[in-house]
Amino acid sequence: MRLTQGMYSFIPDLTDAQIEANINYAIGKGYAMNVEWTDDPHPRNSYWDLWGLPLFDVKDAATVMYELKQAKKYTAQGYIRINAFDASYGVESCAMSFIVGRPDDEPGFYLERQEGAGRFIHYTIKSYCVQMYREGQRYA
Amino acid sequence: MSGTVTERTRLKSERYESGVIPYAKMGYWDSKYSVKETDILALFRVTPQPGVDPVEAAAAVAGESSTATWTVVWTDLLTACDRYRAKAYRVDPVPNSTDQYFAFIAYECDLFEEGSLANLTASIIGNVFGFKAISALRLEDMRIPIAYLKTFQGPATGIIVERERLDKYGAPLLGATVKPKLGLSGKNYGRVVFEGLRGGLDFLKDDENINSQPFMRWRERFLYCMEGINRAAAATGEIKGSYLNMTAGTMDECIKRGDYAKQIGSVITMIDLVLGYTAIQTAAIWARENDMILHLHRAGNSTYARQKNHGINFRVICKWMRMSGVDHIHAGTVVGKLEGDPLMIKGFYDVLRLTDLEINLPFGIFFDMDWASLRKCLPVASGGIHCGQMHQLLHYLGDDVILQFGGGTIGHPDGIQSGATANRVALECMVLARNSGADYFNPEVGPKILADAGRMCGPLQTALDLWKDISFNYVSTDTSDFSETATANV
Numbered sequence: 284m285r286l287t288q289g290m291y292s293f294i295p296d297l298t299d300a301q302i303e304a305n306i307n308y309a310i311g312k313g314y315a316m317n318v319e320w321t322d323d324p325h326p327r328n329s330y331w332d333l334w335g336l337p338l339f340d341v342k343d344a345a346t347v348m349y350e351l352k353q354a355k356k357y358t359a360q361g362y363i364r365i366n367a368f369d370a371s372y373g374v375e376s377c378a379m380s381f382i383v384g385r386p387d388d389e390p391g392f393y394l395e396r397q398e399g400a401g402r403f404i405h406y407t408i409k410s411y412c413v414q415m416y417r418e419g420q421r422y423a
Numbered sequence: 424m425s426g427t428v429t430e431r432t433r434l435k436s437e438r439y440e441s442g443v444i445p446y447a448k449m450g451y452w453d454s455k456y457s458v459k460e461t462d463i464l465a466l467f468r469v470t471p472q473p474g475v476d477p478v479e480a481a482a483a484v485a486g487e488s489s490t491a492t493w494t495v496v497w498t499d500l501l502t503a504c505d506r507y508r509a510k511a512y513r514v515d516p517v518p519n520s521t522d523q524y525f526a527f528i529a530y531e532c533d534l535f536e537e538g539s540l541a542n543l544t545a546s547i548i549g550n551v552f553g554f555k556a557i558s559a560l561r562l563e564d565m566r567i568p569i570a571y572l573k574t575f576q577g578p579a580t581g582i583i584v585e586r587e588r589l590d591k592y593g594a595p596l597l598g599a600t601v602k603p604k605l606g607l608s609g610k611n612y613g614r615v616v617f618e619g620l621r622g623g624l625d626f627l628k629d630d631e632n633i634n635s636q637p638f639m640r641w642r643e644r645f646l647y648c649m650e651g652i653n654r655a656a657a658a659t660g661e662i663k664g665s666y667l668n669m670t671a672g673t674m675d676e677c678i679k680r681g682d683y684a685k686q687i688g689s690v691i692t693m694i695d696l697v698l699g700y701t702a703i704q705t706a707a708i709w710a711r712e713n714d715m716i717l718h719l720h721r722a723g724n725s726t727y728a729r730q731k732n733h734g735i736n737f738r739v740i741c742k743w744m745r746m747s748g749v750d751h752i753h754a755g756t757v758v759g760k761l762e763g764d765p766l767m768i769k770g771f772y773d774v775l776r777l778t779d780l781e782i783n784l785p786f787g788i789f790f791d792m793d794w795a796s797l798r799k800c801l802p803v804a805s806g807g808i809h810c811g812q813m814h815q816l817l818h819y820l821g822d823d824v825i826l827q828f829g830g831g832t833i834g835h836p837d838g839i840q841s842g843a844t845a846n847r848v849a850l851e852c853m854v855l856a857r858n859s860g861a862d863y864f865n866p867e868v869g870p871k872i873l874a875d876a877g878r879m880c881g882p883l884q885t886a887l888d889l890w891k892d893i894s895f896n897y898v899s900t901d902t903s904d905f906s907e908t909a910t911a912n913v
Contacts (some may be wrong), residue, residue, distance in 0.1 A: 304859035373778035379593035
């Protein structure tokens with residue numbers, strides 16, 4: 284499967300030039316940016332691991348690209364994304380989020396159904412990788 | 424026996440002598456009135472009957488929508504009636520018209536019960552629209568003061584929290600309405616939901632008239648939709664949903680269906696505008712208490728919102744619905760099959776999405792208004808749109824919108840998944856182009872971006888070829904009085 288979270292998952296993986304263009308777009312909007320990674324991309328995993336704090340007052344896309352490169356080098360195999368944050372009144376939340384690194388093989392998730400009373404089914408989404416391997420080894 | 428009537432003492436005041444005197448003279452017109460911060464303001468488009476003075480017509484509207492009746496009543500003197508009388512304070516001729524006037528009217532805040540849209544509307548649109556001295560009347564805009572807004576919950580979830588719950592940022596959301604509207608069994612219905620979500624959409628949607636009919640009772644639909652939603656979420660790793668319509672004949676039944684939707688794990692439910700204002704507020708309060716996103720379908724609105732000279736402008740409905748507490752509302756597409764002048768639609772979207780409004784006459788916004796931190800309502804663009812218009816949709820509607828392609832998904836020749844994928848790829852490539860600085864709205868550029876993406880994505884190519892000539896070029900009935908723009912279609 285292909286994990287399709289984020290702004291660009293149906294089109295081919297972004298090139299460095301396209302990532303930079305998005306960073307520049309975020310800089311133009313005055314957003315702060317951060318790099319996050321995980322090897323547990325469950326749709327309800329709200330907190331991927333931070334690669335450092337968000338970068339505030341970024342002037343140059345190169346700063347973010349450097350952090351991304353470092354993150355790719357030093358974090359466990361898995362998914363990496365860039366988030367942009369809008370601090371302005373009325374938003375004060377994430378304003379952009381897109382995957383910039385993913386494993387070659389994505390085993391994905393399966394659905395566990397627990398039959399309940401009547402026709403009630405309790406659904407749980409489970410990850411093959413998380414089931415099989417410990418943290419840090421899941422996409423190695 | 425007491426003396427005859429003529430021997431009794433009668434009121435000597437000119438204002439309160441029995442009989443009929445003009446509304447303007449009764450105190451419903453005050454050109455010197457200084458508007459208070461706490462006043463509720465309304466702007467009406469008034470078409471007086473031939474021979475009726477516009478100021479008198481405006482005063483009559485103020486009177487009939489507040490304290491007046493057709494004749495003088497002495498019981499007024501038992502009240503602080505000067506305070507409770509609405510005051511028409513300004514009358515302007517409507518540009519490019521001979522018989523219409525904009526009447527500005529101020530209402531004291533104490534005229535309205537806190538947190539009750541039913542009470543507000545019972546005054547403002549109560550009797551007055553049938554008043555004989557005017558031949559037509561339209562409520563164009565309202566300024567709701569902070570003092571009154573603070574008595575309303577506002578959107579149960581709001582755009583920001585909805586995006587956080589769904590983990591989707593930086594681009595419009597994608598949806599589709601299950602078609603055919605009526606007749607599918609629960610199991611077949613859930614198939615459409617699964618296919619659309621699996622193909623790349625964020626939401627599927629019940630239509631306004633899908634409730635619980637003989638061909639598909641509501642539990643059947645809810646259960647199969649959840650199977651489709653969860654299957655698609657597992658297959659994509661994304662949070663998905665389908666607006667489960669909880670509209671029913673009684674409020675108890677609506678809430679029962681909503682509670683069931685929550686129990687089986689839905690992130691969103693839906694109601695129709697025809698539920699009525701009180702029921703909508705009840706549903707919104709239920710939604711916030713139950714962590715539920717609440718979608719509103721504007722069923723019925725065009726019966727009163729479409730004609731320019733009579734009824735209620737949709738921007739007022741947008742304001743009322745944001746106060747009432749819904750999270751989504753259909754607000755037009757600009758380029759689709761339903762009514763919508765680009766400037767008017769921009770005005771509706773601003774009303775739903777901004778934290779404060781500034782006067783903008785071409786957009787039809789007549790008042791400055793601070794939304795008092797009520798959450799933002801997510802507009803839904805639905806009706807006759809397809810992926811070939813993606814550059815226009817992104818340009819006109821921005822990021823905070825749900826683009827809903829019903830026929831444009833389910834009508835794809837290679838199936839629903841292909842239709843959904845075509846829409847998602849079109850959206851992603853257009854957002855990428857915009858963020859990369861492309862002149863994407865340019866009719867020479869936007870379609871080329873789509874065509875290039877289509878060369879890498881078969882479903883998109885097929886969709887672009889199929890729908891390339893579809894557009895709905897009709898003149899809008901509800902247009903700006905201060906600017907004329909034709910709806911651009913490609």
